[in-house]
Amino acid sequence: MGIEGIGASVLRKEDxxxxxxxxxxxxxxxxxxxxxxxxxxxxxxxxxxxxIDTSEAEAMPGVIGILNGKQLTEDGIGNLICGWMVHSKDGxxxxxxxxxxxxxxxxxxxxDAVAIVxxxxxxxxxxxxxxxxxxxxxxxxxxxxxxxxxxxxxxxxPEAKNNLIFDWVLGDEQATADAFSKAAHVVKMxxxxxxxxxxxxxPRAALGVYDAAEDHYTCWTTSQNPHVARxxxxxxxxxxxxxxLRVIAPDVGGGFGSKIYIYPEEIVCxxxxxxxxxxxxxxxxxxxxxxTDAHGRDHVTHxxxxxDADHHILGLKVETKANLGAYMxxxxxxxxxxxxxxxxxxxYNIPAIHANVKAIYTNTTPVDAYRGAGRPEATYxxxxxxxxxxxxLGVSPPELRRKNFIRSFPHQxxxxxxxxxxxxxxxxxxxxxxxxxxxxxSRRAESESRGKKRxxxxxCYIEACGIAPSAAVGSLGAGVGLWESAEVRVNAVxxxxxxxxxxxxxxxxxxxxxxxxxxxxxxxxxxVNIVHGDTDKVQMGxxxxxxxxxxxxxxxxxxxxxxxxxxxxKIAAHLMEADEGDIVIENGELKVAGTDKTLPWFQMALxxxxxxxxxxxxxxGLKEGAFYDPSNFTFPAGCYICEVEVDPxxxxxxxLNFVAADDFGNIINPMIVEGQVHGGLAQGIGQALLxxxxxxxxxxxxxTASYMDYTMPRAxxxxxxxxSHQTTPCPGNPLGIxxxxxxxxxxxxxxxxxxxxxxxxxxxxxxPASPQKVWAALHNA
Amino acid sequence: MxxxxxxxxxxxxxxxxxxxxxxxxxxxxxxGLTGTHVGCDTTQCGACTIHMNGQAVKACTILxxxxxxxxxxxxxxxxxxxxxHPMQAAFKQHHGLQCGFCTPGMIMASIDxxxxxxxxxxxxxxxxxxxxxxxxxxxxxxxxxxxxxxxGAQEQRQAAE
Numbered sequence: 001m002g003i004e005g006i007g008a009s010v011l012r013k014e015d016x017x018x019x020x021x022x023x024x025x026x027x028x029x030x031x032x033x034x035x036x037x038x039x040x041x042x043x044x045x046x047x048x049x050x051x052i053d054t055s056e057a058e059a060m061p062g063v064i065g066i067l068n069g070k071q072l073t074e075d076g077i078g079n080l081i082c083g084w085m086v087h088s089k090d091g092x093x094x095x096x097x098x099x100x101x102x103x104x105x106x107x108x109x110x111x112d113a114v115a116i117v118x119x120x121x122x123x124x125x126x127x128x129x130x131x132x133x134x135x136x137x138x139x140x141x142x143x144x145x146x147x148x149x150x151x152x153x154x155x156x157x158p159e160a161k162n163n164l165i166f167d168w169v170l171g172d173e174q175a176t177a178d179a180f181s182k183a184a185h186v187v188k189m190x191x192x193x194x195x196x197x198x199x200x201x202x203p204r205a206a207l208g209v210y211d212a213a214e215d216h217y218t219c220w221t222t223s224q225n226p227h228v229a230r231x232x233x234x235x236x237x238x239x240x241x242x243x244x245l246r247v248i249a250p251d252v253g254g255g256f257g258s259k260i261y262i263y264p265e266e267i268v269c270x271x272x273x274x275x276x277x278x279x280x281x282x283x284x285x286x287x288x289x290x291x292t293d294a295h296g297r298d299h300v301t302h303x304x305x306x307x308d309a310d311h312h313i314l315g316l317k318v319e320t321k322a323n324l325g326a327y328m329x330x331x332x333x334x335x336x337x338x339x340x341x342x343x344x345x346x347x348y349n350i351p352a353i354h355a356n357v358k359a360i361y362t363n364t365t366p367v368d369a370y371r372g373a374g375r376p377e378a379t380y381x382x383x384x385x386x387x388x389x390x391x392x393l394g395v396s397p398p399e400l401r402r403k404n405f406i407r408s409f410p411h412q413x414x415x416x417x418x419x420x421x422x423x424x425x426x427x428x429x430x431x432x433x434x435x436x437x438x439x440x441x442s443r444r445a446e447s448e449s450r451g452k453k454r455x456x457x458x459x460c461y462i463e464a465c466g467i468a469p470s471a472a473v474g475s476l477g478a479g480v481g482l483w484e485s486a487e488v489r490v491n492a493v494x495x496x497x498x499x500x501x502x503x504x505x506x507x508x509x510x511x512x513x514x515x516x517x518x519x520x521x522x523x524x525x526x527x528v529n530i531v532h533g534d535t536d537k538v539q540m541g542x543x544x545x546x547x548x549x550x551x552x553x554x555x556x557x558x559x560x561x562x563x564x565x566x567x568x569x570k571i572a573a574h575l576m577e578a579d580e581g582d583i584v585i586e587n588g589e590l591k592v593a594g595t596d597k598t599l600p601w602f603q604m605a606l607x608x609x610x611x612x613x614x615x616x617x618x619x620x621g622l623k624e625g626a627f628y629d630p631s632n633f634t635f636p637a638g639c640y641i642c643e644v645e646v647d648p649x650x651x652x653x654x655x656l657n658f659v660a661a662d663d664f665g666n667i668i669n670p671m672i673v674e675g676q677v678h679g680g681l682a683q684g685i686g687q688a689l690l691x692x693x694x695x696x697x698x699x700x701x702x703x704t705a706s707y708m709d710y711t712m713p714r715a716x717x718x719x720x721x722x723x724s725h726q727t728t729p730c731p732g733n734p735l736g737i738x739x740x741x742x743x744x745x746x747x748x749x750x751x752x753x754x755x756x757x758x759x760x761x762x763x764x765x766x767x768p769a770s771p772q773k774v775w776a777a778l779h780n781a
Numbered sequence: 782m783x784x785x786x787x788x789x790x791x792x793x794x795x796x797x798x799x800x801x802x803x804x805x806x807x808x809x810x811x812x813g814l815t816g817t818h819v820g821c822d823t824t825q826c827g828a829c830t831i832h833m834n835g836q837a838v839k840a841c842t843i844l845x846x847x848x849x850x851x852x853x854x855x856x857x858x859x860x861x862x863x864x865x866h867p868m869q870a871a872f873k874q875h876h877g878l879q880c881g882f883c884t885p886g887m888i889m890a891s892i893d894x895x896x897x898x899x900x901x902x903x904x905x906x907x908x909x910x911x912x913x914x915x916x917x918x919x920x921x922x923x924x925x926x927x928x929x930x931x932x933g934a935q936e937q938r939q940a941a942e
Contacts, residue, residue, distance in 0.1 A: 018881025021816015021856035028815035253882025506880030682920030707825030715911035
């Protein structure tokens with residue numbers, strides 16, 4: 001490794017613009033003639049639209065146009081799509097209702113967009129929006145999954161009887177029943193995974209510009225995957241053909257999944273720009289973000305785990321009800337199925353597993369993938385079950401896990417996945433050592449002497465990243481392939497541009513992707529530029545989510561670098577009159593091995609472009625592209641241990657120590673990887689202790705719609721973290737990378753809840769474990 | 782419309798605003814200083830933190846008209862002579878930012894914390910004082926490290942001045 005190569009904690013190239021206020025986010029964009037949009041949104045969770053009267057609003061100063069769903073339909077703008085087909089156990093396709101970008105007849109959640117107001121200023125648009133008089137006829141409301149499935153529940157979409165979208169199964173039901181019939185012990189739990197609001201700090205925004213002269217559209221948007229946005233807006237929403245539509249995702253202020261989806265607002269802004277003849281910018285305020293950004297989690301689960309007399313797991317049965325909200329968002333069907341139930345084997349040998357997932361419509365904000373997407377829900381089920389089993393069986397939690405660890409690879413689970421590699425015990429040992437697990441008893445005694453209750457809890461997670469092999473996900477219902485693309489352009493002076501379909505919204509790609517090139521060619525990272533986020537510059541890509549940019553995006557770059565290297569060596573061999581096989585590339589030079597003959601990198605590049613003396617038949621130039629389709633998922637895994645102290649008088653939990661031991665395979669930049677873990681842990685601890693999204697069950701009003709009501713983790717809610725890495729390189733991709741972006745959020749919630757329940761001596765505690773809940777659990781125990 | 786005038790990053794500026802225009806919108810839209818961000822609508826997130834007359838203020842919580850005659854410093858105004866402010870340098874050095882959206886407000890709030898506490902700062906104080914600034918990316922771990930590191934550097938610079 002060079003000082004800027006693979007494995008070096010190189011400081012980030014992109015930082016300077018952010019720390020000096022020169023980042024360029026969507027809301028910072030200004031184009032000539034730009035006007036401002038505000039959406040009129042439903043204040044009701046379920047209602048018929050009787051009439052929309054815009055006369056008063058249209059008379060307001062500065063108003064340019066007010067458009068509604070009827071006009072959108074007239075112009076042939078399509079329904080929002082769900083990109084993954086899931087079939088019920090009876091073979092029938094999922095029962096998907098229509099989602100119009102602007103509701104035309106019925107609104108189904110508070111915040112459903114009804115109309116767009118375009119005006120000279122944002123304030124004028126807001127004033128006018130307040131005067132759009134929408135007459136509603138209220139309909140009965142349902143917000144929870146059990147109520148939504150009940151006979152006589154309000155019917156949200158005509159296509160989904162009893163609000164059931166699908167009733168899906170995975171695994172062998174008979175084999176699982178047989179395993180349970182032989183069980184010596186069965187552990188049963190009801191587990192709720194609380195609904196969360198992603199809350200990227202940059203609110204969503206869109207700027208739609210229609211150029212009538214060219215009949216061309218440009219959309220700046222807060223997207224994790226601008227190419228997918230262009231594809232979907234073109235192929236399904238009929239905004240414009242792909243060659244007439246440019247999508248740019250400039251600096252994006254965090255995503256966490258919530259900026260994967262193509263929302264109504266960007267479609268409507270583009271369409272409104274053509275309708276009104278002006279560029280239209282919309283910027284979400286935070287309340288609007290709470291109401292309309294896709295939410296995460298929201299599972300209600302019953303699980304049973306069967307053990308033999310020797311405490312080996314025999315089988316697992318899981319029944320989950322997943323709240324998908326009022327409409328099916330882009331990946332909403334995949335999240336509680338193929339990203340959830342396929343991870344229910346955890347780190348353990350489990351001979352038989354059966355999972356049943358019911359997806360359900362409710363009058364709430366659509367729910368989709370949020371940091372971890374299905375894997376946090378699976379990990380929470382597995383690791384709450386394992387800890388509870390250990391308590392019920394009277395064995396130590398780490399020993400029960402050790403006894404059941406998968407130790408030989410590849411390992412085929414009963415739920416599709418083939419784990420390629422791992423060393424679960426190494427992470428468990430590292431975490432136990434880091435937190436001084438053996439010394440816990442004395443620390444607990446010390447807490448008790450002060451009247452406090454101390455607890456320790458662990459979580460051994462595994463997840464699937466590097467999504468995903470295209471043919472495999474296609475066979476499971478995905479509407480797209482999940483490969484990635486890259487192009488490497490070596491300029492005539494030897495500097496290099498990497499064009500990637502991955503998108504960085506905090507992950508540091510401008511640094512880590514450049515490190516790959518530094519490692520390969522020995523050139524400085526300052527001579528490497530990363531180009532991303534613009535469909536006019538990068539031909540196609542699938543974007544960043546599912547911790548895929550390293551394992552998939554960088555693998556595409558490696559493939560393109562292979563081609564560049566091969567051509568560069570041919571040129572160098574020709575110029576130095578050597579054998580191509582003898583050329584090595586080191587420290588920015590091409591050398592003939594075993595001689596003192598060298599050719600600087602830039603001279604080779606210049607030769608490629610002057611083309612005065614190239615090998616016979618070789619094309620001039622040095623530019624290579626590649627598409628990389630992974631052969632398998634990758635499987636990051638690790639062990640997290642949390643130690644807490646609970647004040648029995650107030651129920652307040654303090655995290656005294658939190659250790660993370662992760663196996664992410666090979667690591668490009670440890671500093672950035674650790675930063676990803678810190679952020680993930682904060683979100684997972686936030687879910688466990690603080691964050692919870694609440695709807696009023698009678699009215700469907702979102703009660704937690706601001707930072708006054710929804711508790712975001714603050715600096716003084718969190719400890720500093722101890723992090724270590726154990727490495728089993730991933731055999732499935734050229735860099736041996738597994739991915740690190742979501743692990744913290746996946747692994748941490750059960751560690752926290754296991755620690756608190758250990759402290760208070762009762763198992764009945766739901767997230768977020770607020771002081772009130774902890775106090776009640778303690779005093780009801 | 783009302784005319785407002787103030788000093789921003791050492792330069793005298795003025796503009797026409799509505800009475801209801803927030804200072805943050807005046808900075809972003811009238812002056813084009815887009816480094817100051819808006820992350821919420823309830824004065825909770827701190828992405829809009831600037832300095833007014835030497836104190837950290839949330840620019841979404843004050844009207845532009847109220848800033849009449851004041852001395853404003855934004856994230857664009859803290860590097861001097863092409864040299865980063867020690868707090869900016871510390872955020873980079875300690876990887877105290879990821880997506881960068883909360884970063885300008887974090888840096889402005891952190892400078893104010895160090896101005897008030899000097900090098901007496903400890904981790905607990907930094908964490909407590911940063912509770913008005915929300916970051917969703919970093920888990921605060923490296924932000925806290927950066928602020929503590931900068932506390933020493935900032936104090937040295939002030940002593941030298």
